[in-house]
Amino acid sequence: MLKINNITMRFGGVVAVNAFTAEVKKDEIVGLIGPNGAGKTTVFNMVTGVYKPTEGNIVFSPSEENSHSLSTLSPDEIAKIGICRTFQNIRLFKHLSVMDNVFIGNHLRLKSGLLSSVFRLPNYTKEEKEMYDKSKYLLEKLDLYEEKDEKAFSLPYGKQRRLEIARALATEPKLLLLDEPAAGMNPQETQELMEFIRKIKEEFNLTIFLIEHHMEVVMGVCDRIYVLDHGAHIADGSPNEIQNNPKVIEAYLGVD
């Protein structure tokens, strides 16, 4: 579904990601791990179009027959073809209500023009109702419906994380990128998150690519794992293989 071919990202003299290659197949949960500053978020930024890779290319094929080269698309176009993400430091629309946050996730599918929206012409009201129903369904599924009228920033941390995922799901992605979903969570919340990730994967028929520091989460939910260190790919394989890979242990713990 997602093929990352040999991408390199240079910022001036700094090589953030060096010739990284990876593949995410349909219905998989793939993890991307590595010590701080390894270039994980840079990989995500390249997949979502925030950065253009200096070298290499990324191909996204949501189905057999169509595939897109992501390096020519802008972030909003990438969202439209079915890749959506969450952020390491939560980026909700803080002063908007929980409902509006999810509602905005639907905006990219709106077909009505500006004037028919302002004058509430039938084609718009029909679409708007669908968008509301969809948002309501998502909020109910993700257990946030009770808080629908609250401002996003007033939610507790764990719920903000969940709302961010709800908002991303509203764009109807085929591939969901989660950037450290368990950051700042206690063990119990982490446990719930793992359940949650598995649940949404089934419910919404998703393929998930995630960055995580909590080894528990990575080992618990991922089918395959890629390991980055200093921008370079050092290992990949199943959670078991990774756990026993000497290179990975070296990158994380160092050697004498």
Next chain:
Amino acid sequence: MEKKKLTKYIVSMILAIIAIVIANIVLDNYKVRILNLCFIYIILGLSLNLIYGFTGLFSLGHAGFMAIGAYTVAILTMSQETKQMTYYMKPMVPFLESLNTPFLVAVIAGGLMAALFGFLIGAPVLKLTDDYLAIATLGFSEIIRIIIINMQSITNGALGLKGIPQKTNGTIMKFLNDNFDIGIKPSINLLWAGVASVVTIAFIYLLINSSYGKAFKAIREDEIAARSMGINLFKHKVLSFTIGSFFAGIGGGLLAVSLGTIDPTLFKFSLTWNIILIVVLGGMGNIKGTIVSACLVTIAMEALRFLDEPLKLGFMVTEAMPGLRMVVFSIILMAAVIFKRDDGSLKSALEKVRGRYAKN
């Protein structure tokens, strides 16, 4: 939107228009003029609030778009004789000299003209953000003003335009006086600016609560997140900026008609500043607040006029200090910013003042 809510809005719009008609008959000429200005400032305040308060684009170019609207309306409504008299330094372009349209057409043309320029300026400038955008829009607004000064055969340059036909309610008043013998003098026709402001309020309200309005707010809240939610930042920013310019043009056009005379110095930066004052006082992204603060600022501008004259302070008389009014406004603005809360509305600012001093 539910039917019930819709009827409620339509009824309140009709009531507002009836109130305007009654005010037009009952109030004297001076008060009608101030009320007329209130309506115009509501339009201008809302148009900037759409750009700045709802979409988060810090634009300082409002006066430029108002100038475009004002000049378009003036040129389209002045009669050929008045134009010949006004353009005595350099005759006007013959095509424009004979051009004369009905008032409504002229106002809408003014709005469209401003929107066109808003689009042309917005397209390159909206790639910038924050302070850079503010400086660029400020620059463009000055460029518009300088061009107006130098296009003498179209705009009459620095001499300005005089004798823009004002809209009075003479015929209605004559009818009332002839039939009911109430003996009131005709005044400015409030209905034009009144209806325009009611329409603007309704338009902005509906826009803000539509999916597009929510996308605008998303851009204000977090551009990076909005972009990764599939919102085309550039398209939406240009949309918001163009609509804001359209209403700025309408407001400018109505201002020209209500003043009867315009010249390039009117559209200096201080005019933009007045509108920013309204937006900040009323609250960023707050429609009701903008309406209240537009009225307050306009009325206070008149009511505080005595400050510019020699002041009698009981034991002494100060000299006249033109501009003291603006000092008061600056203090009000400072207070508003200091006491501002997250939603930044006037009401919460007052609550905060109360809270701050009630505790001790």
